[in-house]
Every structure is written in C-alpha cells, then in structure tokens.
Amino acid sequence: MEEQDIRVLMMLDGFHIGGTETHVLSLTKALLNRGVAVFVAAMPGPLESEFRKLPCTIYMYDNDKSKFEGWVRSNKINVIHAHLETSGSYAAQISEKYHIQFVYTIHGTYYHPSLLRKLIDRPHNRPTLISVSLPVQNWLRKYGIPSLLLPNGIDMEEFSAKTSNLRAQLNIPPDAKVLLYASRLEEERYEICKQLLKTCVVDVFNAFPDMHILIAGGGVKKGKIKKCIHTLKSKQIQYIGNRIDMPALYSISDYVVGTGRVALEAISCERPVIAIGSKGVFGLVTPENFNKAIRYYFCDHKCRLPLHENNIRKAVMEGLISSHDRQYRSKELRRRVGVEMEISRVTYRICELYKEKAKVAGQ
Numbered sequence: 001m002e003e004q005d006i007r008v009l010m011m012l013d014g015f016h017i018g019g020t021e022t023h024v025l026s027l028t029k030a031l032l033n034r035g036v037a038v039f040v041a042a043m044p045g046p047l048e049s050e051f052r053k054l055p056c057t058i059y060m061y062d063n064d065k066s067k068f069e070g071w072v073r074s075n076k077i078n079v080i081h082a083h084l085e086t087s088g089s090y091a092a093q094i095s096e097k098y099h100i101q102f103v104y105t106i107h108g109t110y111y112h113p114s115l116l117r118k119l120i121d122r123p124h125n126r127p128t129l130i131s132v133s134l135p136v137q138n139w140l141r142k143y144g145i146p147s148l149l150l151p152n153g154i155d156m157e158e159f160s161a162k163t164s165n166l167r168a169q170l171n172i173p174p175d176a177k178v179l180l181y182a183s184r185l186e187e188e189r190y191e192i193c194k195q196l197l198k199t200c201v202v203d204v205f206n207a208f209p210d211m212h213i214l215i216a217g218g219g220v221k222k223g224k225i226k227k228c229i230h231t232l233k234s235k236q237i238q239y240i241g242n243r244i245d246m247p248a249l250y251s252i253s254d255y256v257v258g259t260g261r262v263a264l265e266a267i268s269c270e271r272p273v274i275a276i277g278s279k280g281v282f283g284l285v286t287p288e289n290f291n292k293a294i295r296y297y298f299c300d301h302k303c304r305l306p307l308h309e310n311n312i313r314k315a316v317m318e319g320l321i322s323s324h325d326r327q328y329r330s331k332e333l334r335r336r337v338g339v340e341m342e343i344s345r346v347t348y349r350i351c352e353l354y355k356e357k358a359k360v361a362g363q
Contacts (some may be wrong), residue, residue: 001136002354003036003351004035004036004037004045006031006037006078006270006351006354007037007039007076007078007080008036008037008039008058008077008079008080008354009030009039009072009075009077009079009081010028010038010041010043010083011040011042011080011081011082011083011087011088012083012089013041013043013084013085013086014042014043014044014045014089014185015043015044015045015046015047015048015051015124015341016045016047016216016218017045017046017047017106017184017218017242017244018085018184019242021045021047022047022246023083023107023153023261025050025051025053026155027153027346027347027350028051028054028056029155030053030153030155030344031347031350031351032054032056034351035144035356036231036348038054038056038057039056039057039059039075039077039157040056040057040058040059042058042060042061043061045240046106046244046312047244049244050244054251055176058106059071061093065070067162069094070173070256072100077100078100078101079101079102079354079357080094080102080103080356082102082103082104083105085110085111085112085313087149087306088104088111088240089115091104092127094102095127096098096124098105099124099258101125101354101357101358102119102127102128103127103130103156103354103357104116104130104133106129106130106131106136106147107132107152108132108136109135109139109194109301110137113283116129116143116211117144117145120135120145121145122214124232124272125346127314128148128292128357129146129147129148129223130149131147131149131153132151132152132297133294133297133300133301134149134294134297135297135301135302136297136301139301148353150346150349150350151262151340151346152336152341153264153341153342153343153344153345154264154343154345156268156337156338156342156343158247158361159247160247160268160269161250161251161253161270162247162251162268162269164248164251166248166252167249170212170214170238170322172212172252173218175210175211176210176256177208177211177212178211178213178214178252178253178254179211179214179253179254180199180214180249180250180255180256180257180258180259181196181213181214181215181217181225181256181258182246182249182255182256182266183217183219183259183271183351184218184219185215185217185218185219185224186219187280188277189219189259189277190221190313190323190339191196191229192257192276192278192307192309193215193225194225194228194309195309196213196312197213197215197225197232197237198309199309199312199313199316200237201232201325203317204251204316204317205234205236207317207320207321208320211273211320212234212237212238213236213237213238214238215229215238215240216240216249217241218241222239224240225239226239236318246265247269250266250269250271251269252291253271254271254272255271255274255319256271256273256274257274257276257316257319258275258276259276259277259278259282259298259299260277260298260300260301261292264278264337264341265284267285267333268337269335269336270333270334271330272284272285272319272322272326272330272333273317274298274310274315274316274319274320275293275296275299276299276307276316277296277298277300277301278300279296279299279300279301279303279307280302280303280304280306280311281299281304281306281307281308281311281312281315282299282301282304283304283305283318284315284319285333286333287332290333290336296338303318306340325353352358
C-alpha cells in the first residue's frame, strides 16, 4: 500500500480546543501533505472552523449510527484512528464490524484499562495502541497492554515566534511582562489555576509589579475562574477563554505556565515554560532537564513534586526570577523539540504504521 492508498478516519469526541484535538489538527494537515486521504468525524465545537480550512471530509455525529456507518463504508475507509474514550469505543465497534484496521492513540492515564484490555484480547483485527509518553506506556504495561511509544507531533512552522498586535488588543503595555496560563479548566488543572492566581496576588505582583496574567482555556470550571478573577479586582489579570490564535498568544508572553502539549507548543515558540501538570509540579524547563521533563511529560502523566500550594508557588517564583542565558535556552529547547517531535517526523512513522497494518490485513 502506498500513502495515496490510505483512507484514514480520525475520530474525536468533538471539535473542542485541547491538546488532543490540536494534535489531530496538526496530524491531519501533515497527512494531507503526504497525499493521504483524511476524513474526520466529531461533534460540533470551536475548533471545527480550523478543520474546515483543510481539504479533508468532515462528518458531524448525529444519533443515526447506520447513516454514519454507511458513510464510512461508502468512503472506503481502510484505517480508523481514534484518540479519546467515547469516540474510541465506537471506533472499536465499527472497526470490528467492518474489518477496518484500527489505531488508537492513548493521550493520558484517564482511559479505562479494562476497556483497552478487551480491545487487545479480541481474536481478530486487534488494534495498535500508541502511547504519547513513557509514563503512559508504563501505565498501560501495568495492565498487560502493549503500546508503541510515539510522541505527539508539533507543527513547528505554525508554532513559532510571531509578531502581532495582540498586546494592544488586550490592553497590555508593550514594556509589561506577561505570564500565560493555558489549559482546559477542569479537575486538577482548574485547581492549579486557582493556586496560580493566589500566588500572583500574594507574591508575583510584589516582585513584578508590571506583570500581567492571562488565563486561556475553556472547561466546566471557567465560570469559577472568572468569578475568582472578578473577586481579585485586578486589571492585570484577564480571562480570555478558548483561543485558536495560540502561536500569537505564546509569542506575546514572557512566561508560560502549562503542561503536555501546551508546554511543547510554547517551547516551539521560544517561550520559557514553567511546567505544572495534573500529576504534579516540574518547574522551569531548561536544556539540562529537558529529557527528564519529557519522561514526566511535564508532570501531566507522572508526578515529580506533589501539587501542593508551596510547590506551585516556589516553581512559579523561581521560574520568573531565572533569566540566565534565556535566549540560548529558548533556541536550544526549540531545537530539541524539533529533533524529537517535529510533526513531519511523527507523521512519517504513523504513515508507516498505517501501511504495515494494511499489509498484515491483506495477508
């Protein structure tokens, strides 16, 4: 099978703004550039407009399963690539029912291992599971689930330092410092955001009186964050919601607090990253500790230091104070991301996986 013979269906729960969905967007672009026919199925969401800009076919889920499955068959889909649990479970059913090759990327440790185990144990058309980080691969291995380690790819042309008038749009003085927190505001990441705001009011503004704080991201707890910011009554803190202009947003920021894909995107835009994830606190990412940061996936998948208030405060303050060879560090870190995670490298390996599975299916 050649790449132009691949007809892959990307299945998502919805066109939400998050690390998984952004990865699928970058992967879709790169696959299309290689001549692969890409189809995408998802519920409506704010990222849909970005997918609509691409020459791929989009299906919006409805309650008519027979209609969707008919669409899959009429488009001669020969690989289904799932990424999230709800749509992944449905993708597994379709792949088994119609004997379509199945690839499933596991983006964290929030999936149900028993469901993944059932997929691996089925007698025919077993899926290939991809782990996006070493902690995820080790977590799966604990349950006897094998996986291929393949990091999320970063489109380094898109995620690069850019000039814009975004600071003016956000009423931020050109000489002010900007600290950005970007994440879906749910569960642990909502708690991190609350602690960050507390740290800013108590410590950051005292040490850096010209600092402006931007909070980007949606999620079920966004209303509580907005209420918290309103209570603080500071014109230097803004909640700016879901954004599709993240490269420009990273580029106007002097520091980024984040984890996972946010950390990788910000590093690609040459921004200093203070890594705090849903599993714990890592701290300022440097060329010296970059490999360790990847092994922890910036504490999104594995804990280095617990998510205690003191650890968060210390990581943020030490990250803001550190300025040694910042230009060198930013460029060196971007280079390291390029070596390991540039989207074309990742896409090549995924295409080879698609072709290998198709080859096995044809035997």
